[in-house]
Structure formats: C-alpha cells, structure tokens
Amino acid sequence: MAATVVVLTVPIPDVEELRALVEQAGWWGPVGFVAGYAALTLAPVPKNVLSIAAGVLFGFGPGLVIVYCAALLGASVAFWLGRALGRDAVEKFTGTRVEKVDAVLSKRGFPAVVGVRLVPVLPFTAINYSAGLTALGWWPYFLGTMLGILPGTVSFLALGAFGLEFGWPAQVATAALGVLTLAGLIVAMRSRRRNRTPDV
Structure with a gap:
C-alpha cells in the first residue's frame, strides 16, 4: 500500500535523468546495482x-555484465546458504520440496541444470537454495x-536497452522471451501429465 502511494505521489524521473544519475554515481552505480540484485x-x-531496468540504466553491454555477475553471485550464495540452513528452513522459505528439485537435478546433473535455467520449470530462487541440499x-x-x-538474461537486457525504440533488437528479445515462456509451459504440462499417469 505504501509503495503504491509513493508511486502515485512522487514524480518519477525520465530515462535520461536516471541515466545521468547513474553516470554521476561513477563505479558506485554498477557496484550498488550488483549488490542489490544479488x-x-x-x-x-x-x-x-x-534485468530490464539494468538495460534501461546501463545499456545492453554493461547491463549484461552487471546482471549476469549479480545473478551468478546470488545463485552461488543461495546454494551454500541452503546447505547451511538445512532442508526444513529451505522448504519453509521457498515453498518448494527439496525432494522435487533433487529428482529433477540429480539424475542428469549439468544438462538438467541448464534445462531448468533455460526453460524455467521451477522458480529461480527455489532452485538456488534447494540445489545445495541435493546430490x-x-x-x-x-x-x-x-x-x-x-539466453533469458540477454533477452530481458535487450528489452530494457532497446525497448524504448521498438526496432529489431527489441522485437528479437520479445520473440526470444515468448519462445522460452512457451517452452516452459510445454515442459511443465508434460511433467504434470507424467506425474498424473499411474504406474502400470
């Protein structure tokens, strides 16, 4: 409620003003964004x-480096934090059963991680914490x-960096996100059908 009031009452600077503020911040701008994102x-x-905001503020190239590093930092910290917290705490915090994540990731290892990241069947944060408790x-x-x-990071960054000028980069980014979303829905539906199919 308070956030809504702030958005409605406080004037929001335009893109050029925001980019100027980021430039004035110097290296503190990217460092602060990485810390906040992580x-x-x-x-x-x-x-x-x-991710879209990073594209708007920093542009495509710098924004990609910033978000990519921040996402990997956060994913790494959550992996080890999950091991420290234990299963009960992780399941309560993320609302995801660790056994479910273990069943997805442990059998195929590296390819499974690429798959769930590329086509997000499970939430990013839930995978981060739960993976630390799996095999x-x-x-x-x-x-x-x-x-x-x-791929997803590149698409969202491009949408932020080029979305204000809806040329071919923004169109490609939108199409890529559409394909990833559709693929995720297909994988999720197939997974549900397999779970509902009784063993013979």
Whole structure:
C-alpha cells in the first residue's frame, strides 16, 4: 500500500535523468546495482524487472555484465546458504520440496541444470537454495547456471536497452522471451501429465 502511494505521489524521473544519475554515481552505480540484485536473488521475488531496468540504466553491454555477475553471485550464495540452513528452513522459505528439485537435478546433473535455467520449470530462487541440499555437485550447478541463464538474461537486457525504440533488437528479445515462456509451459504440462499417469 505504501509503495503504491509513493508511486502515485512522487514524480518519477525520465530515462535520461536516471541515466545521468547513474553516470554521476561513477563505479558506485554498477557496484550498488550488483549488490542489490544479488540480495534480491536470495528472496522469492521476481528479478526480471531488475534485468530490464539494468538495460534501461546501463545499456545492453554493461547491463549484461552487471546482471549476469549479480545473478551468478546470488545463485552461488543461495546454494551454500541452503546447505547451511538445512532442508526444513529451505522448504519453509521457498515453498518448494527439496525432494522435487533433487529428482529433477540429480539424475542428469549439468544438462538438467541448464534445462531448468533455460526453460524455467521451477522458480529461480527455489532452485538456488534447494540445489545445495541435493546430490548435485557445486560445479555442475554453477556451470549449468552460467550457461542456462544467459539466453533469458540477454533477452530481458535487450528489452530494457532497446525497448524504448521498438526496432529489431527489441522485437528479437520479445520473440526470444515468448519462445522460452512457451517452452516452459510445454515442459511443465508434460511433467504434470507424467506425474498424473499411474504406474502400470
């Protein structure tokens, strides 16, 4: 409620003013954004809006580096934090059963991590915490995350960087996000059908 009141009453600077503020902040701007993004990665809240904002504020190239590093930092911290907290705390915090994540990731390892990152069947934060409690090793998790989050990150950054000028970069980014979303829906539907099919 308070956030809504602030949005409605406080004037929001335009894009050029925001970019000017970022430039004035110097290296504190990117560092602060990385820290904030990584911290939010530890909480079950949507991060895609921040990726788009990074594209708007920093442009495509710098924004990609910033968001990519921040996402990997947050995913790494959550992995080890999940191991420290234990199963009960992780399941209560994320609302996801660790056994479910273990069943998805442990059998195929690295390819499974790439798949769930590329086509998000499970929430990003839930995977981060739960993976630390599964049989999956650190390096398959980290390398799979590095590769799997790249297409979505690039698409959201391009949408933020080029979306104000809806030319071909923004159209390609929108199409890529549409394909990833559709693929995620298909995979989720197939998974539900397999779970509903009784064993013979």
